[in-house]
Amino acid sequence: MIFHKDQIIDPENFRQPSFFISPFSTADLERNDAIMKNPNVSDDSLKEYNAFFGEHEYCLSGKEAIFNALDHYNLKKDDQVLILTTTSNLYISSCVTKEIEKFCGWSREKTDNTKLIFIIHEFGKVFHDMETIKNYNLPIIEDCAMSMFSSDEKELIGQYGDFTIYSLPKFFPIQFGGILKVNCKNYSINKNKAYQNHLQKVTLHYFEDSENIKKKRKDNNNYLILELCKLGFTPYFDYSERETPSVCMFTNNGHDLPKLKVFLQRNGIECSIFYGKDAFFIPVNQALGKFEMDYIINLITFFINESK
Template sequence: MLVNDFIMEPDEYLTPSYRISPFLTEDIIINKYLSYSDTCDEYFLDRFKNRSFCYTTNGREAINIALSKLNLKSNDCVTIFTTTNNFYISGCVTKEIEKFCKWSRKIEKNTKVIFVNHEFGFPYENLMKLKNYNLPIIEDCAHSFNSNNIENSVGKVGDFVIFSFPKFFPIQIGGLLVYKKKYNVNFKLDFKQKNYIKKVISFYIDKIDDWSKARSKNYTYLNYALSSIGIYSRFKLKSYITPGVYMFKVSNNIDTDLLKKFLWKQGIQCSVFYKEKVMYIPVHNRLKKEDLDYFIECIKYFINTR
């Protein structure tokens, strides 16, 4: 089916690939031939003054290392707070916690750690207030590498701060664990992997503010275009926020699971924000207007034909 010169319901072997991550297939070769650089070390040393950091394979590994340093027992609890306080929490987070102890979405008598998920680039706003619990705090900034809140406190409150590089950079692996120096973290990533991560992040690190502007521009464009069919963003975009995805609300008559399956068949990575009539799609800086138009046409086609 051809709609405005976009192919709908293509052959399964001829679908495009639009990821939440800005990583593209061409980056495999680009990254391979980048010259080694460790200038990202200087960036992180300046950004995280008086704290230490280590590179990890991914964000999950960083979470695991952080939890391993907090002397958790099986009957202890990690309390998870999120930006929306929605039921949804990634299994990547809960599965790591379950290796050590229990978890809850509220403060329990046995809560020993607070885990804050800055959801999809939209940070938790009352971060400083959590210090009143006098508990160790882990900040999950996987989607919030260049986002902040009104307190300007993102990545500054946690005893540990987690980053996932593929969420923001065109790379397939890599995470960062930032931690207070009182914790004895002696994790060392494989030398070759660490150097690969460092050369890629170093090459792109001075572009992050431009990327943030591009993401915000894409978010605004999608929001304006989709509003014409009664679809609106779940989050209000603010000047200090860099969106990790475009999250949108749909009407009650739209089956989000079916829309998710359809968009995946169209080559668009997406998911459902469960317990709400909400979904999310890519919004990263490498998407052009025409790519966004494709997303819009796919959503319109689904609504009009179901």
């Protein structure tokens, strides 16, 4: 353990702070319990919620939502799913590929065996060539797990495909949950899940604060990027007004990213490398205030200084 500029570096186990990609914290357990007991949601908020998610099914996670969508297509082992992403980076999260592999193969290029297109709107940056993808005349699934509050100029993200995937803990302070938005007519929605009432109430509550969530995340990203630029890093993404970051992603400046990842995680910061690119990401969620963001920046500064 080190005491450096009023900040504890490498604290004892079980006394680490916790800064997650999700806005969830321990205090939200009590808050969510109160929401379940007294869910006060206006009629206008309910209409906005239903307009946003449309016909939808609650799931335990975004991965379960992916599975349920894929299960709809009667895919065979020799079939392939074409995966396209905003950045075209070769790295794809195993959360996606492992679900696909339960049904068939996948590729990054269209082949004669391509039966389905899976679009990943990455980290709040949307895939901007959806009209071209539609011309393939193949079923489309949109993955908005990290891009719930992002859209294109036509405001059609989440409406191009048969299904859209959302991961609720990525944007709301809850412990679990996914939503499968259903845009096709021949899917039977399961409305009898034991946890549906819980997810519906807490998600409705937090969805009321959507505009503030979007603004806070954009402001947080701008602040973090400004401070990171002072350390020689540069922003990886240029977000439009219609896009809301799910993480703060920045391009490296010659530092050892695997060691930075281990150091930050050891100090309670959820973070990772954007594998395949010389880039790194840290939390940007709406629960972070200036103190919390400065805490993370100070850790990165300490790491850089100690690495010299």
